[in-house]
Amino acid sequence: MLLNGLKVVEFASYIAAPGAAGILADWGAQVIKVERPGGDAMRHVFADAKSELSGNPTFEMDNRGKRSVVLDISKPRGREALARLAAKADVFLTNVRASSLKKSGLDEPTLRKANPRLIYAMVTGYGLEGTEAETPGFDVTAFWARAGVAMMTTPKGHDPFLLRTGVGDHTTSLATVSAILAAVYEREHTGVGRLVQTSLLATGVYTVGSDLAVQLRFGRLASNKPRTAPFDPVANFYRSADDRWFVVNPRGGAVDWPVLTKVAGRPELTEDERFRTSRSRKDNSALLVAELDAAFGAMAFDEIARRLNEADLAWAPAQTPAEVAADPQLRAAGALVEVDDGSGRAHLSPAAPAVFPGLDPGVLPPCPALGRDTRKVLEEAGFSAADIEAMYDEGAAA
Incomplete structure (x- = not known):
């Protein structure tokens, strides 16, 4: 090692x-x-x-x-x-x-x-x-x-x-x-x-240095907003018809705004005067969240996931601990290791968050x-x- x-x-x-x-x-x-x-x-x-x-x-x-x-x-x-x-x-x-x-x-x-x-x-x-x-x-x-x-x-x-x-x-x-x-x-x-x-x-x-740097430099910082009226309604949590939460976090600027409206099945929102610019979307964030809530709330999670993936948008399901534990990507990302429980049997445990390709940690010794x-x-x-x-x-x- x-x-x-x-x-x-x-x-x-x-x-x-x-x-x-x-x-x-x-x-x-x-x-x-x-x-x-x-x-x-x-x-x-x-x-x-x-x-x-x-x-x-x-x-x-x-x-x-x-x-x-x-x-x-x-x-x-x-x-x-x-x-x-x-x-x-x-x-x-x-x-x-x-x-x-x-x-x-x-x-x-x-x-x-x-x-x-x-x-x-x-x-x-x-x-x-x-x-x-x-x-x-x-x-x-x-x-x-x-x-x-x-x-x-x-x-x-x-x-x-x-x-x-x-x-x-x-x-x-x-x-x-x-x-x-x-x-x-x-x-x-x-x-x-x-x-x-x-x-x-x-x-x-x-x-929290990214935010605190703003406070230190300018002497003020915007507060965190509730989900129903966020600072940026395009980057927010939404819920599917089958009660699955997910978060979308599009790239900066307006590049992904028309893409997201198509994913939501509401392309007409792109040119809606209330939401056409980043400023207008911010000023009308509660209205936009309501529109997107209704759009995503009418679709099953699997359909939303398919559309988001096909559009190559940055998004993720909001997973419960049980869902995280069953997520196969954790193993692929090296986020879990096997640990001897002291009796010769191995159980999974969170890994230190770094991977050294070519180095197999094997089963780690017990506590x-x-x-x-x-x-x-x-x-x-x-x-x-x-x-x-x-x-x-x-x-x-x-």
């Missing part, structure tokens, strides 16, 4: 930082996941769910292929063990607060003394500087709400709504992987590692049980059998 030989120590929990380490593991890095006693909180996300289903696919997705080590850094031997693992690593990845890391002697300057080549990656809610650097942040708070994503997404006049699990986290995971690999490249030239840092806040700002690899990893780090037993006896390792 691409990252064979890259050694990563992850001292993190929840999704954003473990997700970044999970991508690196998918691409061949050797990832040691260091957990506190009791484990990453995400291990227990379904523990109280009243269901006959077993497993924790949310946690398994971000932690497949890793080795699990349990260390209690409140104890000197636990802190020493984690520092020794970092001394032999290429990357130390964490989302623990900077003040806690410094108190434990696991901050970047301290670990770098023992390992100048170390890339020390920190994932935060709000960054490492400023008055709110230590403020706790999740993706729904720092990414979704604070970065403006929620209010930009909510149509004017509607209440904001919560973000689905991990959306901001996984976007930050991708940013973190990019930062780590940039630092790996730099180290190849300098021989020295560096501190890299990503935040949910900055990732949220970049995610490790809590503390499965503690003893073996400590042995590899040079601890004697007596030292390891002493750590277990005093609860510094498990």
Whole structure:
């Protein structure tokens, strides 16, 4: 695999930082996941769910292929063990607060003394500087709400709504992987590692950067509009006679406007004075949506799909999660991977969103049980059998 030989120590929990380490593991890095006693909180996300289903696919997705080590850094031997693992690593990845890391002697300057080549990656809610650097942040708070994503997404006049699990986290995971690999490249030239840092806040700002750039430049930004009166009614969601939603997103300008009216079976709308220009379509957007609602609402979805495809328009069905899971294009696009469930059987899981043609990922290793690899990893780090037993006896390792 691409990252064979890259050694990563992850001292993190929840999704954003473990997700970044999970991508690196998918691409061949050797990832040691260091957990506190009791484990990453995400291990227990379904523990109280009243269901006959077993497993924790949310946690398994971000932690497949890793080795699990349990260390209690409140104890000197636990802190020493984690520092020794970092001394032999290429990357130390964490989302623990900077003040806690410094108190434990696991901050970047301290670990770098023992390992100048170390890339020390920190994932935060709000960054490492400023008055709110230590403020706790999740993706729904720092990414979704604070970065403006929620209010930009909510149509004017509607209440904001919560973000689905991990959306901001996984976007930050991708940013973190990019930062780590940039630092790996730099180290190849300098021989020295560096501190890299990503935040949910900055990732949220970049995610809506196309719009926020307008706000920053001009001091104002148009609000999101409801479907029935959108900014551009030509790019909108519509529903078929058999209750299937789809979205059309024609190319800029007026190139696709006459094409869309033919697809809808209403070519006369092209020269209708209310809709003939982009300005008139905007001014009369509610009227145009009503016309297109009626047109598409009289056709079956399969017929609409056929017409849109024949016209070579950009469009897509608005799929439910069940429909996405059954969509064959996901496999063709490399969006899914097979993962060992720990018993020799494979199940499908979302893939890291990159494909390396000619490189078959095969069946990826399973998510490790809590503390499965503690003893073996400590042995590899040079601890004697007596030292390891002493750590277990005093609860510094498990």
